[in-house]
Amino acid sequence: MEAVSINSLSKSFNKGAIQALDAVSFSVQEGELFGLIGPDGAGKTTLFRILTTLLLPDSGEATVYGWDIRTDYQKIRREVGYMPGKFSLYQDLTVEENLSFFASVFGQKLTDNYALIQDIYEQIAPFKDRRAGKLSGGMKQKLALCCALIHRPKLLFLDEPTTGVDAVSRKEFWEMLKKLKAQGMSILVSTPYMDEANLCERIALIQNGKILSIDSPQGIIKQYPTPLYAVKAKNMISLLATLRQQEQLASCYAFGEYHHISFKSQDAQQLQQLQQTLEAAGHQEISMLAIEPSIEDCFIELMH
Amino acid sequence: MNQFITFIKKEFYHVFRDGKTLLMLFGLPIVQIVLFGFALSNEIKNAKMMILDQAKDASSQQIIERFAASPYFQIEKTINHEAAIEPSFLKGNIKMALILPANLDQDLNHTGTAAVQLLLDASDPNAANTLNGYASSILNSFQQERMLNSKLPLQLTPQIRMLYNPELKGAPTFVPGVMALVLMLVCVLMTSISIVKEKELGTMEILLVSPVNPFLLIIAKAVPYLGLSLINLAIILTLSVTLLDMPIHGSLLLLIAESTLLIITALSLGLLISNVTNSQQAAMLIAILAMMIPTLLFTGFMFPIENMPLPLQWISNLIPAKWYYIIAKSIMIKGLGFAAIWKETLILLGMTVFLLFLSFKKFKTRLE
Amino acid sequence: MEAEKVIQTVDLSKHFGDFIACNAISFEVFKGEIFGFLGANGAGKTTAMKMLCGLSAPSSGKATIAGFDIYKQTEAIKKRIGYMSQKFSLYEDLSVLENIEFFGGIYGLSQQEIKQRGQQLIDQLGLADVAKNMVGSLPLGWKQKLAFSVASLHDPEIIFLDEPTGGVDPVTRRQFWDLIYAASVRGITVFVTTHYMDEAEYCHRVSIMVDGEIKALDTPENLKKQFQVDSMEDVFFELARGAQRLGD
Numbered sequence: 001m002e003a004v005s006i007n008s009l010s011k012s013f014n015k016g017a018i019q020a021l022d023a024v025s026f027s028v029q030e031g032e033l034f035g036l037i038g039p040d041g042a043g044k045t046t047l048f049r050i051l052t053t054l055l056l057p058d059s060g061e062a063t064v065y066g067w068d069i070r071t072d073y074q075k076i077r078r079e080v081g082y083m084p085g086k087f088s089l090y091q092d093l094t095v096e097e098n099l100s101f102f103a104s105v106f107g108q109k110l111t112d113n114y115a116l117i118q119d120i121y122e123q124i125a126p127f128k129d130r131r132a133g134k135l136s137g138g139m140k141q142k143l144a145l146c147c148a149l150i151h152r153p154k155l156l157f158l159d160e161p162t163t164g165v166d167a168v169s170r171k172e173f174w175e176m177l178k179k180l181k182a183q184g185m186s187i188l189v190s191t192p193y194m195d196e197a198n199l200c201e202r203i204a205l206i207q208n209g210k211i212l213s214i215d216s217p218q219g220i221i222k223q224y225p226t227p228l229y230a231v232k233a234k235n236m237i238s239l240l241a242t243l244r245q246q247e248q249l250a251s252c253y254a255f256g257e258y259h260h261i262s263f264k265s266q267d268a269q270q271l272q273q274l275q276q277t278l279e280a281a282g283h284q285e286i287s288m289l290a291i292e293p294s295i296e297d298c299f300i301e302l303m304h
Numbered sequence: 305m306n307q308f309i310t311f312i313k314k315e316f317y318h319v320f321r322d323g324k325t326l327l328m329l330f331g332l333p334i335v336q337i338v339l340f341g342f343a344l345s346n347e348i349k350n351a352k353m354m355i356l357d358q359a360k361d362a363s364s365q366q367i368i369e370r371f372a373a374s375p376y377f378q379i380e381k382t383i384n385h386e387a388a389i390e391p392s393f394l395k396g397n398i399k400m401a402l403i404l405p406a407n408l409d410q411d412l413n414h415t416g417t418a419a420v421q422l423l424l425d426a427s428d429p430n431a432a433n434t435l436n437g438y439a440s441s442i443l444n445s446f447q448q449e450r451m452l453n454s455k456l457p458l459q460l461t462p463q464i465r466m467l468y469n470p471e472l473k474g475a476p477t478f479v480p481g482v483m484a485l486v487l488m489l490v491c492v493l494m495t496s497i498s499i500v501k502e503k504e505l506g507t508m509e510i511l512l513v514s515p516v517n518p519f520l521l522i523i524a525k526a527v528p529y530l531g532l533s534l535i536n537l538a539i540i541l542t543l544s545v546t547l548l549d550m551p552i553h554g555s556l557l558l559l560i561a562e563s564t565l566l567i568i569t570a571l572s573l574g575l576l577i578s579n580v581t582n583s584q585q586a587a588m589l590i591a592i593l594a595m596m597i598p599t600l601l602f603t604g605f606m607f608p609i610e611n612m613p614l615p616l617q618w619i620s621n622l623i624p625a626k627w628y629y630i631i632a633k634s635i636m637i638k639g640l641g642f643a644a645i646w647k648e649t650l651i652l653l654g655m656t657v658f659l660l661f662l663s664f665k666k667f668k669t670r671l672e
Numbered sequence: 673m674e675a676e677k678v679i680q681t682v683d684l685s686k687h688f689g690d691f692i693a694c695n696a697i698s699f700e701v702f703k704g705e706i707f708g709f710l711g712a713n714g715a716g717k718t719t720a721m722k723m724l725c726g727l728s729a730p731s732s733g734k735a736t737i738a739g740f741d742i743y744k745q746t747e748a749i750k751k752r753i754g755y756m757s758q759k760f761s762l763y764e765d766l767s768v769l770e771n772i773e774f775f776g777g778i779y780g781l782s783q784q785e786i787k788q789r790g791q792q793l794i795d796q797l798g799l800a801d802v803a804k805n806m807v808g809s810l811p812l813g814w815k816q817k818l819a820f821s822v823a824s825l826h827d828p829e830i831i832f833l834d835e836p837t838g839g840v841d842p843v844t845r846r847q848f849w850d851l852i853y854a855a856s857v858r859g860i861t862v863f864v865t866t867h868y869m870d871e872a873e874y875c876h877r878v879s880i881m882v883d884g885e886i887k888a889l890d891t892p893e894n895l896k897k898q899f900q901v902d903s904m905e906d907v908f909f910e911l912a913r914g915a916q917r918l919g920d
Contacts, residue, residue: 038810040839046878052513054671073669074515082513092321093314104310105514119536124809131321137713147510163839169867170910192839193868207841237853248862252848256870256903257892296842303843 001066003155003186004028004051009060011046019045020208023060028155028188028202035200036190036294043209044190045085048159052082066156078106081153085160089139091133095124095143097230098132099150106151113152116183120176121146138169147178156180158189162196174199193294207298212302219296224293224301226250229271230258233283242281246274253300260297265282307516311524319497319528329494333486333536334484340482345621348434350378353400354392357382359408367404367420367446376438381574389423399425400435412450469472479544481605484625485596487533488570492595494529494568495574496587503582512669522667529609534560559632564646565652566628570595570649572659573624592596599625627652676703678829678861679724684733685740686719692717693882696733701877703711703829706852706862707871711881717865718834720881725832726750738829751779753835754823757834760820764808765841768799772822779826786825793821813844817899831855833864849874859897867907868885878904880911887911 004027004040011021021043028034036044049055051064053073062069064076074278089098100110100123101197114121118260132143134241134292142160162170174196187228189200198204198217205212208240213220233239240259243252249272262271278286293301319325331454357364357369371377379400381390392398403410411418422439424432501524502508511521536562544550552559573595581587600606602620609620620626627648634640642649675910679701692872694716701707711717711806722728724737726746735742738752762771776786794803797817807815816836822833833852837845849871852862856876864875872878872892879889888895888911 038843039844042841049671053513056670056672077513080513082510084506087505088510090314090318090507093317097314097317101310101314101484102514104307105511105516106513107307120691128437143647160555164713164867166867166912167908168712168915171909194842237857240853252872253843254849256873258622300842303841 002027002063004034004188005061006047006051006062007061009047009050009057009062009269011043011050011055011057012144013234016063019209020221020284021050023210025060026204026211026214026252028186030186031181031184033187033199033201035197036188037192037197037201037299038206039192041208044206045155046209047206048082048157048188052080052157053077054279063099070223079147079154079189081151081156083148083156083158083161088113088137089132089140089144091145094129094130094131095135096128098143101144102147103150105201108131110150116152116180117149119179120149122275137165138172138254141165141169141173142176145173149180151289153185155186157258160185160190160192162191162193163256170196194294194299197295204301205295207299209304211260212265220295220298221233221293224290226262226266226300228291228293228297229261230255230289230291231261231274231278232258232285232287233278235239235283239278239283242278242283246277248274251301251304255297258291260291268290308520308524310505310521310585312527312603313523315498315528319532325494329490329532330539332490333540334543335668336482336486337540338342338547340478348373348431348438349398349432351376351399351438352380353377353402354380354389354395354398355382356389356401356403358406359404361407361409363409363412363418364404364451367402367443368518369497370442370446371402371439374438374442376435379523380459393425396425399431400439402439403449408588462569463546477633478605478637479540479548479550481548481603481625482634483537483540483544483563484566484603484605484628485599486627487537487566487628488573488595489571490536490575491533491567492574493591494532495525495571496577496581497584498529499525499578500574500581500584500587500624504584509671519664522575526568526575529571529574533570534564537563540640550636552636554635554641558642559635562628562631562635562649562652565649565656566624568657569624569652569656572663576659576663576666579663579668598623603627603629605629614619624652624655627655676704677701677737679707679735679863681724681735682733684720684723685725685731686728686732688714692884694723694833697881697884697886698733699879699889700884701830701861701863703861704856704859704862705877706856706875708875708878709863709865709881710872710878710908711865712873712915715881715912715915716884717881721834721863721865722830725753725755751826752829754826754831755834756819756823756831756836758816758836759836761815762807762822765806767806768794768810768818771818772825774821776825779917781784781826789825797821811844813840813847817844817848817851818842824855827862830861830863835865835867837866838896839870845871860880869903872904872908880908882911882915886918904905 007025008029009021009024023214024043024047033067038044046055050057050069051062053069053076056070065079067075069076079099090101103110103112103235121141124139127139132140133273135143145161162173165173170193176190177187200217202214202216203220204214213223215223231239231243236254236259240254243249243261248263250262250264252259275286275288305571319329353371355368357368368379368382372379386403389401393401401423403423407418408418420443422436424436426432475531501509541552545552574591577590577594581590602609602623602627604618604620609617612620631645631648634645677700682699683693683696683700684694694734697720709717709721719728723730723742724735726737726742726749727734729743737749738746740752742749755902764772766774770791771785772790776790794800799814799818804808805886806831807818810818820833820836821920837848840848852864856862866872877889877891878895880885888907892904893902896902898909899910901907901910
């Protein structure tokens with residue numbers, strides 16, 4: 001069964017001035033960890049709000065576990081868990097009070113599904129009498145996740161759970177998601193961090209309300225059209241300037257400690273030719289190697 | 305039911321953990337009652353006066369004693385010449401002068417009539433009017449007592465009687481108005497802000513994406529404030545009776561019941577405001593513009609409605625506080641029962657049902 | 673990079689009651705350098721940055737910014753720095769041009785200068801078509817680029833950037849870094865915080881804060897050698913994993 005099925009969903013705001021979603025279609029399988037990857041303003045939050053029945057689309061169809069988002073919204077609300085992008089718990093209630101409140105919202109007791117959240121909750125349990133507003137970013141996020149899970153939803157919607165969170169906390173958070181997935185939960189998560197894409201089973205790359213590509217991370221990487229090379233030299237800033245003047249390059253941009261380049265045509269000689277050109281331009285300690293593209297490379301390619 | 309209790313419990317946490325809300329909830333009514341009761345009251349105490357006693361007999365002595373005993377007047381001087389009066393007025397030393405004619409005792413005993421003259425500084429007409437009321441009532445009571453002892457047949461003298469509030473005391477007219485104002489202010493403001501706060505925080509988003517019945521949510525928001533407002537009511541009434549000497553002539557139970565009705569009206573209005581606004585500032589602004597100012601203007605306790613142009617009088621009919629003001633006055637001052645106020649009660653009830661209906665209708669189950 | 677030191681701190685500390693947000697941090701930043709200021713949430717980055725911008729007085733220690741004392745000469749410091757954060761950057765309900773005029777005016781540029789530099793900036797960013805549009809209607813990436821340019825309109829000696837690229841798409845993110853490079857080449861010092869570890873590689877030098885202290889400071893290259901790992905992300909993990917502090 002499909003956990004989510006979306007068919008040609010569109011939504012605009014301000015009387016059509018802003019096209020937030022433009023004929024978006026994809027589906028999420030039951031038990032799948034599906035990532036929606038795209039920058040801010042790509043339409044991720046709008047899509048989440050439509051799927052959680054908070055907004056109505058202008059056109060198109062969408063179902064969650066077979067229920068229509070327009071007509072069966074009450075059934076959907078009973079079965080999904082939702083963690084909005086902004087921290088949305090009661091700052092003046094303690095950790096424990098927040099949790100038992102949200103349990104009772106779903107007509108349940110804290111203990112009913114404790115096993116599901118036990119791993120996560122134990123990390124914040126030492127602070128259970130602390131008010132939520134006084135927690136650190138990482139802990140707030142864990143509490144919010146517990147609150148979204150407390151009624152054991154079939155499907156979990158996480159809207160940018162790792163935005164503004166440091167790299168260590170992000171890693172921990174993805175570990176938690178993996179464990180939840182192992183328990184059979186379907187998860188739809190959005191993120192602007194391209195490096196998190198590899199942690200999902202399947203991903204949709206989204207930009208300006210349009211889906212650029214949908215596949216497994218490996219599948220998307222395989223679709224990358226040309227070989228990709230990484231170039232490094234002593235002075236990276238001037239290297240980038242030199243590379244940008246080379247007409248044989250199809251693309252060239254900074255990427256961590258390297259610059260990534262691809263050629264317009266596939267000619268065995270051109271790598272060596274480029275090396276000579278760079279040496280002639282006075283660059284030192286040049287190194288070049290063929291690399292496998294990352295999701296971010298694919299995103300950049302698809303944006304062009 | 306369990307869910308409902310959790311919701312209410314949560315609301316109480318919010319209130320008691322927020323010092324500002326608490327202060328507003330309980331500080332505001334106390335400040336308002338004291339402010340309106342004392343500072344803004346049109347009651348005048350210890351007004352300075354002069355008495356020109358041309359009679360110097362038993363009757364004049366009795367009258368002077370009565371004025372001396374009144375808390376409203378302070379006799380600056382008893383004089384012998386009319387000439388001394390005007391300079392004192394001009395200097396602003398006195399607000400009133402009483403001239404008792406010669407042969408007062410004789411006239412009263414034989415003819416039963418005597419002309420007593422009251423001179424008032426009418427440059428402040430309101431004050432003059434009020435003092436006139438106080439003085440007239442003192443003279444009236446003197447006259448009545450005399451008539452009881454008199455062997456002469458009763459004479460009809462045109463006299464003004466200030467009904468229900470013969471001494472035109474300030475507190476009775478103000479207190480029901482302040483009660484209406486405070487109850488409206490606290491209830492409308494508090495409920496509207498508390499719901500909008502959840503929208504701003506984003507918690508409303510989570511609650512919407514849950515099986516919670518929106519009615520439950522709304523009612524749960526209102527219940528704690530109903531309880532707190534009743535405590536408020538108790539504080540206001542206690543203050544009014546002890547501090548402002550406000551009488552409660554009618555049934556206390558009826559007064560509480562009618563006040564509860566007003567509280568519910570106000571809560572409904574607060575819910576409606578919160579359902580149509582998205583920020584705490586907007587909610588507060590609307591609450592103050594749509595409720596506080598009209599309540600001050602159109603309830604009738606600050607500005608008499610009868611003196612307003614007709615269109616404004618019509619508008620005043622839309623203000624719940626106006627009807628409550630009539631009800632509360634009737635119970636507290638006139639001591640009337642439900643039979644006298646059922647019409648006003650019905651109007652208030654109608655408004656409440658309408659507002660509640662509208663706020664349920666306006667409650668959005670989605671974000672737009 | 674033997675040039676003058678534009679930021680110099682010695683044992684700079686900030687206490688909030690018993691809590692030591694910043695514990696005796698000492699470092700130097702040179703003219704024209706791109707200095708990455710990394711750390712986990714709650715490590716004390718924001719506190720340190722506020723002190724350096726003259727927004728908050730240190731509890732102890734010394735620091736000079738562009739040669740001015742951090743305690744006594746905060747007004748002089750504010751004239752010589754630019755600041756841009758992810759949250760507040762520009763007025764959304766003013767147009768691109770109006771924002772430029774406003775911020776140029778704040779920093780005391782003449783009408784002539786505002787006009788000239790504003791035009792230059794608009795041409796550079798390719799915003800000529802939308803110069804009269806409200807900033808609120810621009811895509812996030814454009815806004816951030818515009819905000820950076822406005823923050824450097826008055827030719828500050830140092831620009832402080834607080835997570836300038838959060839949530840921005842990968843192409844625009846790189847365009848943003850082009851602006852940073854260009855500023856660096858012009859001799860402007862760039863002091864930047866980020867959660868993107870690839871961006872740490874773009875910095876000349878990087879410091880990593882853990883629990884209120886600077887635990888590492890060097891070029892990305894040297895840091896990777898020092899910790900014997902392949903990427904800045906791993907360097908960050910090595911250091912941040914030992915963090916005791918949980919508070920923000």
